[in-house]
Amino acid sequence: MIIKRVLNNNTVISSNSKGLDVLLMGRGVAFGKKKGQPVAIEQVEKTFILHDRDTQNKFTELMINVPMEQIMVAEKIINFGKIKLGKGLNEILYVNLTDHIHSVIERYKEGIILKNPLRWDIARFYPDEYAVGEKALEIMRSELKLELEIDEAAFIATHFVNAETDQTNDLAYEIAEITKKIETIVKDFYHTEFDEASLDYYRFITHVKFFAQRLLTGDHYDDEDSELLETLKKKYQNEYQAALKIKEFVMEIFDYELSSTEILYLTTHIRRITKNL
The missing domain is CATH 1.10.1790.10 (PRD domain)
Structure with a gap:
């Protein structure tokens, strides 16, 4: 393999048989080497192929200074x-x-x-x-x-x-904060704590995390379940009221009106986690 660029004594960029850039690492693999010279394969300890060009460029620059x-x-x-x-x-x-x-x-x-x-x-x-x-x-x-x-x-x-989540920005903290806030809204509404080891709690938290992710990325459900929601809000009045508290929170903080589908799912999951209270 031929050197295309020397990053430091331990790292070079070459290309494979398919023409993809390959990062080659090994102690002293580039010592005294220049562009156009061959790489001693026996010195290569690790290879990296990143398919996204922008990601590879960032990783390449990082490798210049990172041991x-x-x-x-x-x-x-x-x-x-x-x-x-x-x-x-x-x-x-x-x-x-x-x-x-x-x-x-x-x-x-x-x-x-x-x-x-x-x-x-x-x-x-x-x-x-x-x-x-x-x-x-x-x-x-x-x-x-x-x-x-x-x-x-x-x-x-x-x-x-x-x-x-296939996001390059830091969503995890915001997702955790939103999840914690929604969990607190439901706990305060029912004046209770939840069994965090239960399957229903796991399902509830999983739904809320994905809900928070959709909220932050702008990927929302369409408003398609208004009739079913009318039925559920009569059958599960308390759960529906708790979901409305979440709706108020989302509107206040994110200025976003939850769809009937989002409220429907929240009501359903709140029902699962509170049905034995």
Whole structure:
């Protein structure tokens, strides 16, 4: 393989047989090398192919300044996350997580340790992603000899949440805040707490998270269930009133009028979680 660009002593850009740019990593793989010279394949320890051009450009620039061991740790965490979550992840995760790990290490060197005010909410609403964050701390402890605060598990979890939603902006915090607010609205309406281990609670929170995601991305349900909603609001009057409280919150904060379909789904899920009260 021929070098197209030298990023640093350990990283070069080449191209494969299909003409795709390939990032090649290996200790000293580019030492003393220039564009147009061949790569010693036996020195290559890792290859990266990112199909999105913009993502690859960002990752390439990142690799110029980030040590190879940090990039490898980020990839190890991502591979664990893919297995744990069993979901497709946006390639931008390679950029965001690598950059996060590098920034965390730099901050810790300066004695700057950030607390995550939403750690418990992220752990509750995104338990699988939070478990990936916890595993990430173990990997960094083992590979980088870095002991991080548990708050970092939640920060890392949000990168996986955002990669799942195919968003390049940070939605996880906003989703968690909206989910927490809606949960509080329902709990206050019924003056109760919920069994967070129950299947009904899991279904409710899952629906609310997707609802929050749609709210933030502007992807809303059409207004197609007004007749069925009329039936439900008579059958489940309290649940409907609780859903209207959520509607008021959404209007006040987001200036958005919920459709009958959204209110219908909220009423149904509130019914499931409160039916045994």
